[in-house]
Amino acid sequence: MSSRKGFFRKVVSCIMTTALCVGAFVIMPITANAAATKEEVLGKWISGSQTFIFYEDGTVFHEYSGGHNTRQYHMEADSLEVVMRDGGNDTLHYDLWRGERIGDSAQDGDDAVVFLMDGNGTMLSWNVTKKNGTWESRTADRLTRINTPDPVTDSNSSGSNGHNHNYEWEVETEPTETTDGESVYKCIYCGHIDARQPISANVAIRRNLEDSIKKASAGSTVTFDNKAWLCYPQYILDVLKEKGDVSLKTDFTYEGVKYSFTIPAGSDYSNLEPADFxxxxxxxxxxxGTVVE
Incomplete structure (x- = not known):
C-alpha cells in the first residue's frame, strides 16, 4: 500500500447521505453546554483538515493545511454574533476559545477559534476573524479527541522499543471514487499505529470534479454524473464561481426518474438559500432543469 505523509491534514471529507442531500441542508444552531473544564480539553483533537493540542500551561498548538502556530486558550463560555461566509447571521455558542481577545477590545484583523463541546466525545470549532467591526466565520469543523498512550507507562526509554513514540498522520490507503481510503497515526520510529481514520471516497470524487472544473477551457461545459452524490457541497459552487467561465451539467437519477440541469458559467448564486449542501x-x-426521457 502507498503512503503519503502530511496529506491527511489537508483533506476535508465530504460525508453525505441521500436523506440529507435531496433538499438544501442547513446546519441548525446548537445549544451551549455548561462551561467546559481544562481536564475535558487537554490532549490532541483532530479533524480531516486540522489538529489542536491543548496543554496544561494554557497554550494550544494548531496545525492546519498551510501552516501551524501556538497561542493561548481561555476556558470562558459565552456566545458570539457572527456573519457566516454565505452572508447569513448566526450566534456561535462556545465553551472556550483561543487566539486574540473575543470582545470589545478586538481590532480588525484579529482572529481566533471558538470551540463548543457537544457531549459526544467530539467538539465543534469555528475560525473567526474581525473585519470592518464585525466577526466573520466559516462553517463549523468537528474535532475528535485522540487518546495517545501515556509515555510514562507505555513508551518510556526502558521499553522494548527504547524510545518515546513520535506520531504523525499519513495516508496508508488513498481513496478512489468507489472505495474509501484510510489514514493512520503512526510512530515515525517504530511504526506503531495509535489511531486510524477513514478517508471518504467523496474526497476523491470532490478532488476529481474540482480538477475538471479548474482545468476546463473557457466556455466549455463539465458534465458530472457520479451516482454516489445527490447534492453539491458549497465549495463546489465556490469553485464554479471562482472559475467564472465554465458551466457544470449534472445528470442524476432520483426515485427512478432521470433528470438533468446545468449551472451556467457566470451564474448569480445570491438567490440560493444559504446552506452547506x-x-x-x-x-x-x-x-x-428537465426530466430526461
Missing part, C-alpha cells in the same frame, strides 16, 4: 432537486428547480 445543495440537493440536486433544489438546484434543478433553481436553474431550470
Amino acid at each position: 445543495y440537493g440536486y432537486m433544489y438546484l434543478l428547480g433553481a436553474f431550470g
